[in-house]
Amino acid sequence: MKAGPEAEHEDEHDALVGFLDGLTRLLLSTSGEGAEQVERSVTSAARGLGGAASVAVLPDTATVAVTSHGRRTAIVVRAFPEVFRMDRVVALKPLLEEVAAGRLDVRRAGVRLTAITRAAPPYPWWAKLLGVVLFSVGFAPLMQPTWYEVGSTAVLAAVAACLAVAADRMPRLAMVLPLVAAVTVSLLALELFARSPAHGGPVLLMLPALFFFVPGDYLSAAAAELAAGYLTTGAVRLVYAVALLVQLYVGVVLGLVITGRPRQDLFDVAAGADLPRWALFASWIVFTAGALLAFAVPARLLGMLLVLVYLTVGVQTGFTRLVGDVGGTFTAAVVLGAVTTWLARRPGGPPRLVLVLPGFFTLTVGSLGMRGLTALAGGYAIEGFRDLTELVTLVTAIGTGLLLGAVLAQRPGAGT
Template sequence: MQETTDRTQFLARLGAAMAGASYPVTFVRQTLERVSAGYGQHNEVVALPNNVQVVGPTSREGTPVASASVGSALRFDQTFPLAQLVTRTVEGRVSPAEGQRDLNRIIARRRPYPAWVTVLGYGVFSAGLALVMEPTVLNLVAATVLGFMVGVMWTVSERVPVLAPVTPVLAAVLVAGLCIVGAQYLSLDHVGLRALIPPLAVFLPGLAITVSVIELAAGDVISGASRLVAGFMQLAQLAFGIFIASHMLGLDDAQLTSQAVNKLGPWAPWLGVGVFVVGIMLFLAPPLAFLPWLAVLAYTAYVAQYLGDLLLGGYTSGFFGALALTVAALMIARRRDSPPAVAMVVPGFWLLVPGSLGLIGVAELFGADGDSALPATLISMIAIAFGVQAGLVAWQLVRRRRQRH
């Protein structure tokens, strides 16, 4: 009985850690059931985004039940050792006691770099994204400086969790306010919404929307719908911050525009992707060995989106980017030391972003282009969602074909 209880408790904690690393609950449940079968016992698994419960087999002594709540989300660098633990557990090479110790080490793991490197990395990340979204000298400088500011806010909110719920709105107010004040000082006739995105990108719910699509497609409606609603609420928070800043500073709604501008040349976005990758390495701190794979993911997503834009236009180009990104992430995730595919999708989604275009669309609802913003935003998000689904289906079909041969 004690052995069964230990296994049940370990599986619940492992599932909670996987949920904290943004594994879809579908995969969490399937993994725990597979491990249970390896233990020679049948467990009932209930997996939700914030809680995992494992019910062990009934015996004379009773029925072991273990429940583990998902605390704070795991950082990107923590998902690498977690992925290794999941792989070893599925292969039957980890005892419950060893697994518990490994989980304790993963959760207690500190950031590989000091706080100032995180802040520096986010500034570089923001600069790279600015080169991709709206390459102008002014926007590049603003994105870098504001990126440092938001990086400080992000670092503080991580250390003082009570500030985390208000940080996105506060960051949006400050970023939008400083951009508006700067535009007024320079006598500019408008403020580009695309200029506001790079410093705020860390708050965009690309991962939540991605995972929700996977879960909804798998029939996990409760988890998928809750994540989707949470993602839209996060977008609304950011848009609300922009709205507050614009009205406090007397900016006319018509002066908020989403028109893309490139004053540096066609080479700028391609360089921006590389700068973006360097920023991710410093900000999210994955192992250095992951650098080439991260570059592959980022350029795969951008190239696919670029080609899709040439073929079908901007709003549906996300389908091709999401499709290519999903397949590439699934391929790289087969490596033993790689994090889950869904975690690797995050950097690429900051380039595609249901997030960035979604935030532009939601912000425009407050402005002059509100009538056309919502349909365009929905089309872009649906295109990316279908791209993710198409990538998953394509991957499964290829794997089945290989297994037959």
């Protein structure tokens, strides 16, 4: 039986391993910025607590080798990646800063980490439901700037939001949520709203209600990881994102089969615009408020997120007129990446992932994948391949643009 300093060192080592286990699990579950952020956070935390760690990361798994007090332990951590609890990301950043600066010992750090992981969501379930609806309604004018689009989206998104909230309590539903949501929205859109070409194509009526489930964040994170040299992680995340897109596509097609509508009904020609300019401007406020509730972002960040959304939209719109869609999207991603990195590196600043999230969604990359797949299913080969080609181009533009912006704004040797 060991006693004295040797036993104390073993206890300290075990406590460090336990803390890094919990930290890695939380970071993996919120790994919207990719593998580099997970690796950097774990290694700097271990260093701040008097040890050392080497990390090998995949989207849902990390192997962490911890060295301290003359001992070495390797652990394998698994967690499913998602972006639905941004309140945890916000609470984790100051803890990581204190740990990296050596202001906390491992036991106090562990207590605070446990409090973060066990904390209840900041908003009740109905607030998330409302958030998904607002998120979709705010996005709707980007598909078709018509009152009919906004009204139909409100109904379809309410149904999709009910499914999203139910999936939080039903793990089996969560596993097939994109498919179930797509089938349900497809059926309702085809039977209730897509009865006349004057209202636009069925795909354009469905997409805003399904936007919450479209994996645009995974696609762009995969592109950034590949660009940064994390080849295995980026490739795995890319495959997962494509699998989610295919689930949505199959769900839309199943709705078509169940209703007996011909494949050619899956066109996406837009109706004539009738929304006034003020409504288009205000839609981004609705969108940002919805994102805040849907992704559990603390309410105090609403003003900052609104500024970032309008900045992203303004840059993208202005540069698209000058250099086209790809150039405008890339420039907006660079600006968003640089500004959010600069804001996040300030003492007490919010995490970059939270700041990037609403602005990133304004670039709407994932919906192109859905439009391309459904256009192909409807027999519109040229339009489908055009949308899919544009998807690949814009995914790369957004991912590399955000990465370049972060590199330009980041201090040498500093994290985001």
